[in-house]
Amino acid sequence: MGQNILVTGAAGYIGGSVLASFVTRTSGPINAASISAVVRSEDQVQALSKLGVNVIQVDLSDEMALNEAVVRNEIDIVVHIASSIDSRVVSHLITALGQRRKASGEEVFFIHSSVAALFATEGGWLYGEVKDTDQRFEKEKQIGGPHPVRETNILVTEHAKAQGVTSLNVVVPTVYGRGSGEWRKLSVNIPAYTRASIKHKIVYKFDKDGSPPAVHISDLTALYALLVEKILQKEQAPSGEKGYYFAMAHRAPWWDVMQHLADALHARGLVAEPKVQIWPSDEMAAEYLGFPLLYIRAMCTSTGQLVPVNAYRLGCQPKWDEKRFLESMDDEIRAVQELDKVKDTVFDSILPSSRN
Incomplete structure (x- = not known):
């Protein structure tokens, strides 16, 4: 097969970090591949062009433009990180990959990015503990909508199968740590709490504690790289209905996280x-x-109750654990103070009615 990789969301926190992980490799199959990156604005094009990759400015909702980008650049692997909820974009990308497969006669791959909260009770999950090796796809179909992430997950598996595209689904939990991309370098959750706490001089927590799965950005990018390497080396990895990968390294005990954040903010004189x-x-x-x-x-x-299995079977070895995470709150605060310059657009595609 060819070695042409397309990363969507390349100006974002995760996508940018994945792209940086790919382009900084000095050896291995990814180093030998041709990498393209999708961004939305001319400023982002300028920022990413220095990386020596093929930067494509395109509106992901534009089916014709997206199809042209995939086919013209002979893309064999799409690493889709731009959105977990926009089924239209997913459909366009997979359809374009299907056309590429017909033209090349080679296998093509779609790596999707979903969210772990979907497999919690609050996200509508009804079946308790779940391994990424379980029959999650059939259970997701049983639950059904309306939930844009679940509906997109189902579409990925079904539409990819119909188009002859091999699909994999990375289920992303709470992510933390400084990003390594050229544009947006901050995650979502902890920076949001940090900003709000500094602005209002107080740290808040919810009346219910939670302990969601979590992963450091460097461990997450390592998983994406591992999957792409397996594909490029033509090694077998679970795909389709069996191709879910829970990108979980440890849990984030939220009340403990908030207390560590409060201690660190107070030590800096940022909360009362x-x-x-x-x-x-x-x-x-x-x-x-x-x-x-x-x-x-x-x-x-x-x-x-997520239990990661698939990634570990492939050789994934996270370097961050809960203790290291909790001890990193001062680093998270410093990152917000130093890097909080790019508008967070992660929720822009969600209906305005969901905000109020």
Whole structure:
């Protein structure tokens, strides 16, 4: 097969870090591949062009432009990180890959990015503990909609199969740590809490504790790289209905996280006291954090009984654990102070009604 890789969301936190991980390799199959990156603006084109990759400015909702980008650049592997909820983009990319497969006669691959909160009770999951080797796809279909992430997951598997495209689905949990991309370098959750705490001089937590799965950005990018390497080396990896990968390294005990954050902020003189208060309401939390109210419980109080198996079987070895994570809160605060310059657009595609 060819070695042409396309990364979407390449100006984002995760996508940019994945791209950086790919282009900084000095050996191995990814180093020998041709890499293209999709961005939305001319400023992002300028920022990423220095990396020596083929930067494509395209509106992902433009089916014809997206199809042309995939076919003209002879893309064999799409690493889709731009959105987990926009089924139109997923459909366009997979259809274009199907055309590429017919033209080349070679296998093509679509690596999707989903979210772990979908497999928690707050996200509508009804079946308790779940391994990524279980029959999650059939259970997702049984639950059905309306949930844009679940509906997109189902579409990925079904549409890829119909188009002759091999699909893999990386289920992304809470991500933390400094990004290594050229544009957006901050994650979502902890920076949001940090901004709100500094602005209002107080740290809040929800009335319900949660312990969601979590992963450091460097461990997450290592998983994406591992999957792409397996593909390039023509090694077998679970795909399709069996191709889910829970990108979980450890859990994030949220009340403990908030206490560590409060201690670190107070030590810097950024909050009035190290005591963590309960949010007076979900509405206030959504407003202060900038999260959509419709999903705030799933984002901030969920736990989920996820058990990662597939990634570890392939050789994934995370370097960060819970203890190291909790001890890194001062680094998270410093990152916000130094890097909080790019507007967070992660929720721009969610309906406005979900914010209020």
